[in-house]
Amino acid sequence: MKLALAALVALVVPVALASGTPPQTKWKPFQFQGNERYDFKLVVDDGSGPKETGFGLDIVKKDDAAYDVTWSIRSTLPKDELNEQTLLVGWASAAPAYTIMNPMYAMFVNDLELKEGEKMSVFGAGTVKVTGKETIGGRTGFTCQFLQKEGDTEQLIWEWTVDPELALPIKSVFHDGGRETSRAELTAYTKH
Numbered sequence: 034m035k036l037a038l039a040a041l042v043a044l045v046v047p048v049a050l051a052s053g054t055p056p057q058t059k060w061k062p063f064q065f066q067g068n069e070r071y072d073f074k075l076v077v078d079d080g081s082g083p084k085e086t087g088f089g090l091d092i093v094k095k096d097d098a099a100y101d102v103t104w105s106i107r108s109t110l111p112k113d114e115l116n117e118q119t120l121l122v123g124w125a126s127a128a129p130a131y132t133i134m135n136p137m138y139a140m141f142v143n144d145l146e147l148k149e150g151e152k153m154s155v156f157g158a159g160t161v162k163v164t165g166k167e168t169i170g171g172r173t174g175f176t177c178q179f180l181q182k183e184g185d186t187e188q189l190i191w192e193w194t195v196d197p198e199l200a201l202p203i204k205s206v207f208h209d210g211g212r213e214t215s216r217a218e219l220t221a222y223t224k225h
Contacts, residue, residue, distance in 0.1 A: 058147050060175075060195045062139050062202075067094035071201055072170075072221040075132050078214055085109070088133070088217075090201075093225075132215045133205050138179065138191065147175040147197060158182060159190070169203040170219030172196045176204075 070091040076083050087107035094100050141155045151163040159181035167176050174196035180187035188211065194204040203219040 058197070059143065059145065060147060060197045061143060062134060062195075063200050065092050065100075065200045066224075067092050067100055068225050070221070070223045070225065071199075071219065073133065073217050074220050076216045077132060078212075087220075132207075133217045134193070134202055135191070135207075141179075142177070142193075142195075145177065147177075147195070149175075155179070160187065167194055167204070169194055170221055172199065172203045172219060172222055174199075174203050 070089065073088045075086045075088055077086070078084070086109075087105075089103075089105040089107075091103040091105075092100055093103075141153070141161060145151065145153050145161055145163065147163060149163055149165055153161045155161055159179055162178050162180070164176050164178055166173060168174075174194040176192065176194045178189055179191040181190045189208045191208070192204075192206045193202040195202050199222060201219075202217070203222075205215075205217045206213060207215045
């Protein structure tokens with residue numbers, strides 16, 4: 034999980050300096066605009082049962098060359114786990130980078146035309162499909178699925194919903210062996 038937090042920091046801070054893009058039919062992830070806040074509900078199941086946390090990302094433009102970026106993670110802990118581990122280790126296990134979006138997938142989501150029924154092959158390893166639209170956290174976006182070939186069948190690996198105007202998916206669900214392993218859903222997006 035420390036690697037996940039490092040990946041989040043490595044990706045979010047540099048791209049927070051990039052300007053936003055106008056509405057489009059393709060989605061460019063991590064194109065933060067600044068003066069915006071994302072709040073997510075995260076559910077992760079490592080096989081021992083689902084655990085819910087919350088994640089907030091607040092990006093405030095200081096001037097033309099700098100942004101203040103604040104991360105917040107909300108977790109519910111039993112009283113007997115409220116100790117030094119809470120500060121030193123506990124937050125690392127809740128790092129949301131891969132729950133919201135695996136940065137490795139950014140390379141193929143850039144080229145996907147966002148219209149229902151669109152389909153794209155990914156290096157012969159699988160298929161990305163645009164299956165419809167849905168509203169999450171007050172934002173409407175296109176629902177996409179990445180299906181990976183396993184023998185003669187395709188397995189659902191990742192399902193995500195994007196509003197092309199936002200830098201992060203409004204919903205992201207990862208699957209492993211037919212089982213949902215993580216889910217991130219936008220609960221609120223605000224400009225300030």
